[in-house]
Amino acid sequence: MDTIKLYNSSAEREMHENMAALYAIILSLEYLERAFARDSVSATEYTAECNKLLLQYKTVSQMVSAKELNDFPRTYRLNCPAAMRRLEVGIPSTIEHSNSGSGLSGNNAKYVAKAVQDFITTMDALSMDMRSVDKLHPLLSDLLQSINAASFLPTDFKWKSVFRNWLIRLNQMKASDELDDDQVRQLLFEVEQSYADFKSMLDSSE
Numbered sequence: 001m002d003t004i005k006l007y008n009s010s011a012e013r014e015m016h017e018n019m020a021a022l023y024a025i026i027l028s029l030e031y032l033e034r035a036f037a038r039d040s041v042s043a044t045e046y047t048a049e050c051n052k053l054l055l056q057y058k059t060v061s062q063m064v065s066a067k068e069l070n071d072f073p074r075t076y077r078l079n080c081p082a083a084m085r086r087l088e089v090g091i092p093s094t095i096e097h098s099n100s101g102s103g104l105s106g107n108n109a110k111y112v113a114k115a116v117q118d119f120i121t122t123m124d125a126l127s128m129d130m131r132s133v134d135k136l137h138p139l140l141s142d143l144l145q146s147i148n149a150a151s152f153l154p155t156d157f158k159w160k161s162v163f164r165n166w167l168i169r170l171n172q173m174k175a176s177d178e179l180d181d182d183q184v185r186q187l188l189f190e191v192e193q194s195y196a197d198f199k200s201m202l203d204s205s206e
Contacts, residue, residue, distance in 0.1 A: 029080070034082060050086065054087070094145075118142045133175050159193075
């Protein structure tokens with residue numbers, strides 16, 4: 001019986017390997033999202049594994065064309081809505097949403113200090129003209145997690161959705177992409193305004 005070749009060159013072989021890796025990552029992420037929804041994994045385990053899969057996806061996705069990436073779910077008939085939503089957002093659900101039941105929230109000095117530190121770090125980075133996606137994404141991710149962990153803030157604290165949308169926007173860009181002047185100015189303004197609101201609500205809660 002003749003062997004059927006899936007590729008005729010090293011470039012084609014690499015492409016097939018990348019596609020196989022993407023398929024495995026998306027499927028694993030779908031199973032993880034469903035397991036977390038059923039409370040089959042802890043918040044800590046979910047967050048660590050989800051971050052790992054998102055990082056792997058980010059790495060592999062840079063090795064394929066934008067068209068192949070966009071067509072991937074349809075081409076390979078992947079029905080993974082939870083995974084695709086998580087890839088769109090680019091951060092674990094525990095960071096995207098308030099998660100007071102996971103032991104990550106609180107109103108004590110530790111959580112307040114962490115949030116203040118993340119606000120200042122992000123503002124300093126933007127003021128020093130740091131604008132690349134791979135630098136800003138982790139800063140905003142940490143900031144959103146700190147805001148969610150502050151139990152004195154209302155669930156509908158408007159800056160949560162603002163920073164979540166920024167993360168989605170950054171996640172749709174390449175790691176090497178940079179924000180333009182208007183975007184940097186707008187983001188810095190919103191971080192400064194959210195910090196002022198954060199301190200105001202903290203004062204009123206004491």
